Amino acid sequence: MHEKLSALEALADVELRKDEPLARHTTFRVGGPVRCLARPRSQEALFGLLGTLRQWELPFLILGEGSNVLAPDEPWNVVVVQLHLACKDLAATGRNDSGRCAVFAGAGTTLRELLSYCVPKGLQGIECLAGVPATVGGALFMNASTAWGSISDHLAYIEVLDARGDKGMILRRDLRPGYRTMPLPQNCVILGAGFELESCAPELLKERIETILEKRRRTQPLRYPCAGSVFKNPEGQFAGALVEKAGLKGYRIGDAQISEKHANWIVNRGKATARDIIELVEKAENEVYGTFGVRLEREIRILGQLYRSPALC
Numbered sequence: 001m002h003e004k005l006s007a008l009e010a011l012a013d014v015e016l017r018k019d020e021p022l023a024r025h026t027t028f029r030v031g032g033p034v035r036c037l038a039r040p041r042s043q044e045a046l047f048g049l050l051g052t053l054r055q056w057e058l059p060f061l062i063l064g065e066g067s068n069v070l071a072p073d074e075p076w077n078v079v080v081v082q083l084h085l086a087c088k089d090l091a092a093t094g095r096n097d098s099g100r101c102a103v104f105a106g107a108g109t110t111l112r113e114l115l116s117y118c119v120p121k122g123l124q125g126i127e128c129l130a131g132v133p134a135t136v137g138g139a140l141f142m143n144a145s146t147a148w149g150s151i152s153d154h155l156a157y158i159e160v161l162d163a164r165g166d167k168g169m170i171l172r173r174d175l176r177p178g179y180r181t182m183p184l185p186q187n188c189v190i191l192g193a194g195f196e197l198e199s200c201a202p203e204l205l206k207e208r209i210e211t212i213l214e215k216r217r218r219t220q221p222l223r224y225p226c227a228g229s230v231f232k233n234p235e236g237q238f239a240g241a242l243v244e245k246a247g248l249k250g251y252r253i254g255d256a257q258i259s260e261k262h263a264n265w266i267v268n269r270g271k272a273t274a275r276d277i278i279e280l281v282e283k284a285e286n287e288v289y290g291t292f293g294v295r296l297e298r299e300i301r302i303l304g305q306l307y308r309s310p311a312l313c
């Protein structure tokens, strides 16, 4: 392992932090140290890093805002790669035949940055995602959406680096995005995406965003660290309503709690561990299955050795 890490240290333009706790990089504020956190400072440095990781067979994970993951408490032998320095471009690249404006966003930019770029220019299409704490890469990987729309609605193409290290472009028309899934080639890294956005008065966009954020503040437990919805909504039902009807609203294991405000959210009330959270997830799965015969599907991604398939009784 030491030799492998030395190979990483020899790379130019890559910021490395050894034994970095993931709690600093996840919105649950949970997660023990990973072998190494790597931040390439350019695309060339990213390609060099990924090539080295594959050559040395070092397991790695791309992490965005860390807002949809549960990381293990224990030390984890993985290299976590962040893209906010290497894939940070934001550019309007002209209007197409239908008068729409083409905008390119690097995978490491946040939705907040993309919105701040689009709103003053009067470009609409992304504002439906106001308040989702995501990078463009993470939002695409998860096909993030809200009641107002989805990241795929105005998507034109995704730029990726495949598992062999080849760069390519996947057109929206060749993709069938699903509920919190984007069918991309396995192990590819999203580098960025092109969107086709329509014109709209900036004032109107600001109003829409404020309406969305106000609704979020009213209905979501934003005071505590969390990862948003824990379960996908089963067809025709709301996961939160099922968890609530199973009597679990406010239920607590350690410092992990099923939110009193929204039962599909688990919040970290202080020093919750990943173990507390996973036990709470399993408790909700078991109670909902026992009460209603419905198998809840997890929306949050459970990382590392914590992963267990749902143990339903």
Ligand SMILES: Cc1cc2nc3c(=O)[nH]c(=O)nc-3n(C[C@H](O)[C@H](O)[C@H](O)COP(=O)(O)OP(=O)(O)OC[C@H]3O[C@@H](n4cnc5c(N)ncnc54)[C@H](O)[C@@H]3O)c2cc1C
Residues within 6 Å of the ligand: 027, 061, 062, 063, 064, 065, 066, 067, 068, 069, 083, 107, 131, 132, 133, 134, 135, 136, 137, 138, 139, 140, 141, 142, 143, 144, 145, 146, 188, 189, 190, 191, 222, 226, 227, 228, 229, 301
């Ligand atoms: C307060 C709060 C509110 C939320 N509200 C919503 C909501 O309304 N709608 C919604 O859909 N979600 C919501 N979420 C969940 C979360 O924000 C989304 O799933 C978001 O898309 C995750 O983006 P991220 O950058 O944080 O990805 P991460 O959580 O860092 O990663 C998620 C997955 O994407 C992969 N990934 C990330 N970037 C790349 C890349 N460049 N290439 C390849 N793989 C990549 C990671 O490896 C990981 O498997 C919410 C979360 C919180 C905390």
